[in-house]
Amino acid sequence: MPTPAAQPTPTLAGVALSSPLPPPTLLPTSTPAATVLPTITAPPEPTGEFAFTLLSQERACDQEEAGQIEVVTVDAFSEEVPGTAVLVRWENGEDRFYTGFKPEQGVGYGDFAMMPELSYTVVLADGSPEVSGLRVGKMCRRP
Numbered sequence: 001m002p003t004p005a006a007q008p009t010p011t012l013a014g015v016a017l018s019s020p021l022p023p024p025t026l027l028p029t030s031t032p033a034a035t036v037l038p039t040i041t042a043p044p045e046p047t048g049e050f051a052f053t054l055l056s057q058e059r060a061c062d063q064e065e066a067g068q069i070e071v072v073t074v075d076a077f078s079e080e081v082p083g084t085a086v087l088v089r090w091e092n093g094e095d096r097f098y099t100g101f102k103p104e105q106g107v108g109y110g111d112f113a114m115m116p117e118l119s120y121t122v123v124l125a126d127g128s129p130e131v132s133g134l135r136v137g138k139m140c141r142r143p
Contacts, residue, residue: 057131067114067136069122072106073099080108085125090118096125 055074073084082100099110114120114136121132 067116069112069114069120069134071099071110071112071122073108073110073124080106082107084108084110086110086112087123087125088112089121089123090115 069088071084071086073081075081080099082098082103084099086097086099088095088097095112097110097112100107102109102111105111112120114134116136118135119132120134121130122134123130
């Protein structure tokens with residue numbers, strides 16, 4: 001019997017066959033964390049300037065009312081500033097009031113009723129310079 005002739009096996013020419021590779025696995029490496037040290041900064045040097053300064057002071061007497069300390073706070077543009085804390089001190093006492101509670105007088109306006117025979121010191125709560133020696137004068141007392 002005749003032997004079958006060998007048949008060539010078809011091959012794909014020019015095509016490279018490969019099995020897909022898995023994506024590379026990234027392994028985390030530990031790097032030493034930077035040490036955070038607190039930064040110590042000196043407090044700002046005082047400039048000698050205050051947020052508020054006294055622009056004017058005048059004696060105002062109204063025979064219908066007891067003496068009052070009246071304060072109007074304004075900013076650098078002469079706009080009234082509400083909510084400014086004003087500290088009033090006298091011998092054996094002190095009190096605080098805020099500007100802006102009587103908007104009909106102006107949003108920067110605040111007042112404090114004085115008692116005769118006491119001397120008052122006024123300072124804005126931001127540490128501005130004090131105004132002292134405020135008293136109800138003889139001509140401002142009720143008859």
